[in-house]
């Protein structure tokens with residue numbers, strides 16, 4: 204293989220992406236006309252939809268379930284690897300005043316639970332407020348995170364709030380690391396240090412989620428051991444409006460070809476020598492320019508090259 208042409212860097216700002224998209228649309232007038240009709244039709248649907256769509260607030264503590272996991276938009280789980288999620292398999296102690304979800308009947312942590320006793324509970328140095336939702340990371344052997352997951356029931360614009368608080372009142376109190384992830388990628392990172400310590404997060408603008416996208420509320424052990432790391436969680440996710448049209452910039456790669464030669468397009472997100480991946484199958488040359496489309500949705504940087512395959 205020999206490298207034929209170019210590297211195309213897609214580390215574009217949203218404004219630059221829009222500019223590129225506009226250029227592309229100008230070149231493809233026929234497509235633009237079709238898109239205009241499509242958008243007009245969708246905007247009509249959006250107006251109709253807005254009349255029927257009411258704002259919906261989902262509250263993790265209010266909707267906590269001891270019996271169902273997942274329950275509507277919420278699920279309870281854990282992770283030994285940051286960004287992944289395993290649903291608690293179903294064990295919960297429903298006879299306790301402070302019932303929890305757990306990985307198995309023999310484990311106490313990681314866990315997610317709620318004080319449903321109707322009174323403030325004090326246990327093993329923890330002070331659980333009435334109706335407070337709490338979670339606790341796993342032990343020092345497994346270093347697991349405890350997680351509460353919101354799964355978007357429909358595509359739209361959402362706002363969200365998260366407040367994490369220290370629950371363990373002895374010694375140094377709760378010492379945990381807390382996070383909000385969107386589709387497994389960190390959106391907020393913070394730390395709770397001490398009983399009553401609070402860390403809050405509210406994004407400055409709405410977040411667009413598609414049907415099935417996830418928002419995870421996560422607690423870890425803070426890097427200093429898991430003992431006494433019960434952390435309170437108050438989390439709400441608010442559906443505020445539907446998004447009928449979502450446009451993402453993509454890339455179209457074109458290159459000159461020769462008869463008798465074959466061409467392989469590859470992409471990389473790192474530019475490291477061994478981290479190139481084939482984009483589709485080799486393309487036989489015929490003397491004309493060949494084109495290939497690729498999605499860049501969700502990727503801040505993507506590089507391309509075209510190789511001749513002898």
Ligand SMILES: [Ca+2]
Nearest residue numbers: 378424425428
């Ligand atoms: Ca800790």
